[in-house]
Amino acid sequence: MSKKYAIGVDYGTQSGRAVLVDLADGTEVADHVTPYPHHVIDEILPVTGKKLDYDWALQHPADYIEVLKRSVPEVIRQSGIDPADVVGVGIDFTACTMLPVNEQGQPLCLLPEYSENPHSWTKLWKHHAAQDEANEINRIAAERGEKWLPRYGGKISSEWMMAKVWQILNEAPEIYEAADQFLEATDWVISQMTGNIVRNSCTAGYKAIWHKADGYPDKEFFKALDPRLENLTTTKLRGDIVPLGTKAGELTAEMAQLTGLIAGTAVAVGNVDAHAAVPAVGVVTPGKLVMAMGTSICHMLLGETEQEVEGMCGVVEDGIIPGYFGYEAGQSAVGDIFEWYVEEAVPAYVKEAAALENVNVHEWLETRAAAYKPGQTGLLALDWWNGNRSVLVDTNLTGLLLGCTLLTKPEEIYRTLLEATAFGTRKIVDAFHGNGVAVDVLYACGGLPQKNRLLMQIYADVTNREIKVAASKQTPALGAAMFGAVAAGADKGGYDSIVEAAEKMARVREDSYLPIPENVAIYELLFQEYSKLHDYFGRGENNVMKHLKAIKEEVTE
Numbered sequence: 242m243s244k245k246y247a248i249g250v251d252y253g254t255q256s257g258r259a260v261l262v263d264l265a266d267g268t269e270v271a272d273h274v275t276p277y278p279h280h281v282i283d284e285i286l287p288v289t290g291k292k293l294d295y296d297w298a299l300q301h302p303a304d305y306i307e308v309l310k311r312s313v314p315e316v317i318r319q320s321g322i323d324p325a326d327v328v329g330v331g332i333d334f335t336a337c338t339m340l341p342v343n344e345q346g347q348p349l350c351l352l353p354e355y356s357e358n359p360h361s362w363t364k365l366w367k368h369h370a371a372q373d374e375a376n377e378i379n380r381i382a383a384e385r386g387e388k389w390l391p392r393y394g395g396k397i398s399s400e401w402m403m404a405k406v407w408q409i410l411n412e413a414p415e416i417y418e419a420a421d422q423f424l425e426a427t428d429w430v431i432s433q434m435t436g437n438i439v440r441n442s443c444t445a446g447y448k449a450i451w452h453k454a455d456g457y458p459d460k461e462f463f464k465a466l467d468p469r470l471e472n473l474t475t476t477k478l479r480g481d482i483v484p485l486g487t488k489a490g491e492l493t494a495e496m497a498q499l500t501g502l503i504a505g506t507a508v509a510v511g512n513v514d515a516h517a518a519v520p521a522v523g524v525v526t527p528g529k530l531v532m533a534m535g536t537s538i539c540h541m542l543l544g545e546t547e548q549e550v551e552g553m554c555g556v557v558e559d560g561i562i563p564g565y566f567g568y569e570a571g572q573s574a575v576g577d578i579f580e581w582y583v584e585e586a587v588p589a590y591v592k593e594a595a596a597l598e599n600v601n602v603h604e605w606l607e608t609r610a611a612a613y614k615p616g617q618t619g620l621l622a623l624d625w626w627n628g629n630r631s632v633l634v635d636t637n638l639t640g641l642l643l644g645c646t647l648l649t650k651p652e653e654i655y656r657t658l659l660e661a662t663a664f665g666t667r668k669i670v671d672a673f674h675g676n677g678v679a680v681d682v683l684y685a686c687g688g689l690p691q692k693n694r695l696l697m698q699i700y701a702d703v704t705n706r707e708i709k710v711a712a713s714k715q716t717p718a719l720g721a722a723m724f725g726a727v728a729a730g731a732d733k734g735g736y737d738s739i740v741e742a743a744e745k746m747a748r749v750r751e752d753s754y755l756p757i758p759e760n761v762a763i764y765e766l767l768f769q770e771y772s773k774l775h776d777y778f779g780r781g782e783n784n785v786m787k788h789l790k791a792i793k794e795e796v797t798e
């Protein structure tokens with residue numbers, strides 16, 4: 242029998258990437274990236290040229306199809322394989338990235354009668370303009386004692402489906418009316434590939450307050466938000482919600498022509514980027530925390546039971562791997578903090594020295610920061626440059642650097658920022674571990690583990706846990722391909738379960754990061770100090786960060 246393959250397509254914030262994977266062992270045979278032609282639309286709406294409000298972030302749905310059109314034929318061409326040997330396709334997406342569609346499943350923004358209204362466009366996950374609606378959802382849910390609220394750590398986010406839908410209703414009721422359904426972009430792309438609209442349990446669970454046993458919050462809750470929302474879940478969010486790995490359908494003839502694949506190829510239901518990465522590093526059982534480390538960190542963990550954990554983003558049964566409760570938490574800025582420092586705050590002499598040595602500024606700082614022992618800088622920082630996503634869930638918190646003297650060096654500050662993000666992860670690890678969801682070992686994927694060894698050693702020392710690193714540089718796309726193989730099934734050359742696919746296809750690097758006992762001991766002391774600052778500034782004892790923000794807003798108006 243000829244070799245069999247699957248294709249995973251990872252839809253990120255700036256671009257989409259296709260990866261063609263050998264099903265026997267997970268080898269990534271070819272990959273190709275298509276930057277979105279319309280980029281992130283966060284300043285000007287293309288059709289009107291009108292300025293968008295602050296905090297808006299939209300995407301163009303045609304860009305998603307462009308990725309299929311350019312990147313899928315390219316991986317087939319590069320690999321030289323017979324398209325008939327691709328048994329399945331899966332995708333993963335940022336989330337909640339959502340759009341309104343008509344009865345035919347067409348995005349309203351592609352129809353001339355609606356395209357001038359920004360609310361007809363795809364709202365990207367980082368569209369943060371529905372914060373007022375999120376605040377109201379949280380207030381009303383808390384008042385009513387909604388039992389689903391603790392499943393989301395006590396607060397739902399402005400990034401999620403209900404806040405975004407309500408913003409559309411409030412600001413553009415005509416678009417709300419015209420929408421036959423609101424879909425996650427991941428489900429919309431699958432509908433374009435297969436002709437079937439099928440909602441997946443991952444985005445429904447984490448981003449749309451859906452629960453396997455209880456379904457969505459009841460109508461009374463939605464009525465309490467706004468009487469016009471009473472029937473939202475049975476009308477514009479209607480439809481069966483199916484587990485990850487389910488076959489959504491088969492590639493249509495039209496899509497086969499566009500992609501160069503064979504009509505009838507199995508297509509898996511949609512998935513989320515961070516969640517797809519979990520089986521791709523071989524994690525299919527509890528106790529192993531997967532960190533997707535880049536500009537931010539998503540922390541993913543499996544558990545046997547549904548536990549309430551302060552500040553987690555959510556717990557969803559079957560939300561990551563069928564048969565387990567999938568937990569998600571996160572830090573809203575990690576690489577972005579290092580980027581801020583490198584771009585905005587290092588002295589010119591550092592940039593010049595790095596250029597002379599032909600290394601980038603991060604690498605220059607890392608080398609020098611690595612020469613310090615834990616505690617030797619005398620510095621401590623709070624990693625809230627972009628607010629706090631878990632455990633405190635407060636976007637109004639800001640960063641803090643403590644302990645500077647006239648002798649403080651840039652590399653010491655850089656090291657302190659790396660440490661601060663590690664302490665942020667330790668808070669999340671402790672929140673899970675202390676609430677009965679074991680965290681025994683860490684797995685890292687994403688860009689940062691490839692870029693900064695010091696950072697990874699600090700994370701191992703601060704958490705006092707081994708860190709295994711993904712062998713793949715395209716971890717979410719590999720995971721999406723694995724779910725594509727599961728959609729195909731073993732009789733077509735794929736796999737019958739994601740556990741089997743992970744056994745054969747997932748890989749981590751041979752070397753791992755082990756905690757160094759003497760570093761662990763010092764970091765334990767520093768973490769106690771971090772925790773005091775964390776609670777003092779983060780739990781209301783000293784609201785100076787919020788006062789500064791309020792004064793800033795007042796004088797800026």
Ligand SMILES: Nc1ncnc2c1ncn2[C@@H]1O[C@H](COP(=O)(O)OP(=O)(O)O)[C@@H](O)[C@H]1O
Pocket residue numbers: 534535536537575576577578579580581603604607687688689692693696
């Ligand atoms: N050597 C480095 N050490 C630490 N951070 C780095 C280094 N090089 C780049 N970064 C940070 O990595 C982040 C990008 O990570 P990456 O995983 O590639 O992106 P994304 O999260 O968009 O997928 C940026 O925020 C950047 O500041």
Ligand SMILES: O=C(CO)[C@H](O)[C@H](O)COP(=O)(O)O
Pocket residue numbers: 253254334335336337366513514515535536537539
């Ligand atoms: O909320 C998320 C996953 O639940 C992610 O933060 C979102 O999808 C964007 O991911 P990335 O930073 O990797 O583009």
